[in-house]
Each structure stands twice: as C-alpha cells, then as structure tokens.
Amino acid sequence: MTIGDVTRVPGTDDVYCIDVGAYGTEKYGAVYFLDAERPTFVDTGLGTNHEYLLDALDELDVAREDVRYLLPTHIHLDHAGGAGHLAEACPNAKVFTHKIGVPHLVDPERLVEGTKAAVGIQWEYYADPKPVPQHRIEPLVDGDEIPLGDRSLSVVEAPGHAPHQTMFHDSKDDVLFTGDAAGIYVPQTGEIRPTSPPSQFDLEKSLDDVRTIEDIDPEILCFGHFGPREYDEELMESYKRTLVEWVEAVRQKREELGDDDAVAQHFADNTQMVSVWGERKATEEEKLNARGVLGYLDWKANQE
Numbered sequence: 521m522t523i524g525d526v527t528r529v530p531g532t533d534d535v536y537c538i539d540v541g542a543y544g545t546e547k548y549g550a551v552y553f554l555d556a557e558r559p560t561f562v563d564t565g566l567g568t569n570h571e572y573l574l575d576a577l578d579e580l581d582v583a584r585e586d587v588r589y590l591l592p593t594h595i596h597l598d599h600a601g602g603a604g605h606l607a608e609a610c611p612n613a614k615v616f617t618h619k620i621g622v623p624h625l626v627d628p629e630r631l632v633e634g635t636k637a638a639v640g641i642q643w644e645y646y647a648d649p650k651p652v653p654q655h656r657i658e659p660l661v662d663g664d665e666i667p668l669g670d671r672s673l674s675v676v677e678a679p680g681h682a683p684h685q686t687m688f689h690d691s692k693d694d695v696l697f698t699g700d701a702a703g704i705y706v707p708q709t710g711e712i713r714p715t716s717p718p719s720q721f722d723l724e725k726s727l728d729d730v731r732t733i734e735d736i737d738p739e740i741l742c743f744g745h746f747g748p749r750e751y752d753e754e755l756m757e758s759y760k761r762t763l764v765e766w767v768e769a770v771r772q773k774r775e776e777l778g779d780d781d782a783v784a785q786h787f788a789d790n791t792q793m794v795s796v797w798g799e800r801k802a803t804e805e806e807k808l809n810a811r812g813v814l815g816y817l818d819w820k821a822n823q824e
Contacts, residue, residue, distance in 0.1 A: 521747070522546050523569075526553075526576045529748045531740050532693040537747055538576050540565040542598055543645045545801050547707055547746045549598060552697060554690070555580055557669025558588035561613075562688055562697045563744055564602030567647035573602065574609055587613045589666060591673070593699030594685035595621035596717070597635050597646055599744055604628075604650025615652050616666060618677070619659030621684035625652045638718050638811075642804050660686055673697075676736070680726030681715060689736060696738035696751075701729040703759050705743040708796050712759045714766045715745070716812040723767050723816060730760050770813040784810040 523541035534555040542549025552562040587610040592600035624631040628649045636643050662677035671692035678685045678701035688697040703712040742748045773783045784807040793802035
C-alpha cells in the first residue's frame with residue numbers, strides 16, 4: 521500500500537483504508553471510508569492531502585453529495601485537519617466529534633496555535649484547517665450511536681491520548697476504529713509504538729483505554745497510524761507494557777540528564793525508525809512523544 525492507495529479492510533465488504541501520505545510518509549496516516557447506506561469517513565487526515573479522499577470517492581463511485589458523516593476520532597490536526605475541507609466538498613455531510621472538540625473545529629485558531637507549538641518544524645506538512653460551519657457539526661459523548669442505515673457506529677470515549685478522543689465500533693463487521701488509543705501500529709515490523717504527544721497525554725487513562733479495547737474484543741482494529749489488522753490479545757498486552765516502559769525510560773533519562781531538550785534529543789538520536797519512516801519523521805516523532813511524557817510527568821508531580 522502506497523500513498524493515495526484505497527484498500528478494502530480484510531474481513532469487510534465495504535470498509536476501506538486510504539493512505540493519505542501524512543508527513544510525506546507512506547503507511548503512517550490512514551483515513552477510513554465506510555461505503556454504507558449513509559457513506560461515512562472516519563478521520564479526515566491533515567487537510568494537506570484531502571484530495572486523496574475525494575479521489576477515493578471517485579474510485580468507489582460515491583458522489584460527494586451522498587457522503588453523510590465525517591467522524592474525526594479526535595481533533596489533533598493529523599486526524600481532523602481535513603474536516604472543514606471535506607465538509608466544503610461534501611455539502612450534505614455532518615461532522616460529528618467529541619463535545620470537547622466541537623468549538624475548536626468551528627474556530628480552529630487555538631488548535632492551530634497549539635499544534636504549531638507541539639509539532640515544530642513538522643508544521644510544513646499541515647494545511648491551515650478550514651472552519652467547520654456551526655450548523656454542520658454535532659457533539660458526541662460516550663455511548664452515542666451513529667446510524668449508517670445498514671449498521672451503526674457506537675461511540676466509545678478514549679481520553680488517554682487526548683480528552684477529546686473517541687473510538688467508533690462498527691456493529692456490522694465488528695471493526696473498532698481506534699484513533700490513537702491503541703498506539704501506532706507499524707505494519708512493516710508488526711510492532712505497536714507509543715504515541716504520547718503534548719499536552720494532554722495521560723498514562724493511566726491510556727492504559728484504561730487499552731483495557732476498554734480488550735473488553736470490546738473486536739475482530740479488527742483500524743489504527744489511525746497505520747492500517748487495519750486482526751485483533752490480538754497479546755498485542756494489547758504488549759502495548760500496555762510498552763506504554764509503561766516508555767514513560768519510565770523518559771523519567772529515568774530526565775533524572776540522568778537534567779535537561780528536557782537533551783532528553784528529547786537523546787530519544788531522537790537513538791530512534792530505531794529511520795529505516796521505516798525516514799530520518800526526519802522518525803526523529804521528530806521521538807521528540808514529540810518524549811515532550812508529551814515530560815509534560816505528563818510534570819502534571820503528575822503537581823498532583824502529589
């Protein structure tokens with residue numbers, strides 16, 4: 521699968537994965553399309569490359585006017601940056617996202633400001649998001665059901681990665697769209713890596729989110745990063761260990777070095793992902809995730 525490809529999710533008849541080429545990297549950013557009675561996108565990508573999503577509609581012979589729902593799993597701009605662009609292109613589509621995120625998609629100024637602060641030089645890969653008109657966006661809470669005609673999507677809050685994150689469980693094919701709640705799946709290696717960006721990563725809630733996934737016990741996980749794979753209990757157990765070990769590694773390195781910039785640079789210098797994502801994306805990813813853990817550790821210290 522390469523950038524722009526549209527691939528049917530195995531085990532389904534009408535759920536598709538689109539590689540949107542996030543950060544100029546293949547097999548990193550996925551958007552999903554359900555060709556249901558009420559056609560629906562889950563996540564919307566960075567916005568930079570929303571034309572890949574419109575091309576997917578053409579490839580699947582779905583009129584833009586027929587798209588009913590745009591469902592960002594959370595409002596981080598690698599998942600929600602395309603919402604306004606797609607809403608403009610798909611005039612009958614409604615945007616549904618967690619209630620915390622709604623104001624930030626209607627007026628994305630603060631969202632952009634926070635994203636620039638978090639991602640640094642990676643901002644060049646983003647497009648300025650288009651505001652979503654207020655009358656075309658609706659809030660979601662845990663337990664909501666989104667009817668797609670031949671199935672429904674259950675809304676499951678997953679606040680560990682960010683408090684505005686939800687997962688969507690497809691009742692027809694037992695597919696769980698995880699956003700970032702299950703980490704970053706790397707199909708090239710089969711591993712799951714942590715995603716802990718600033719400023720709202722929470723270890724305990726992230727572990728609870730994985731337990732929620734285990735309780736749902738779906739047939740298929742659809743990762744925002746990257747792609748579908750069969751659910752595997754051991755995979756989720758491994759991810760819980762990975763989260764705990766990652767936070768402890770950052771804590772220990774801070775204790776050793778005593779300088780947060782040096783901590784982030786240490787993990788960038790020692791990344792194992794250059795051969796998969798390229799040097800720039802791999803090193804910036806490590807810095808971003810290290811800074812998120814450092815912020816979490818500060819928050820935890822202030823609670824004690």
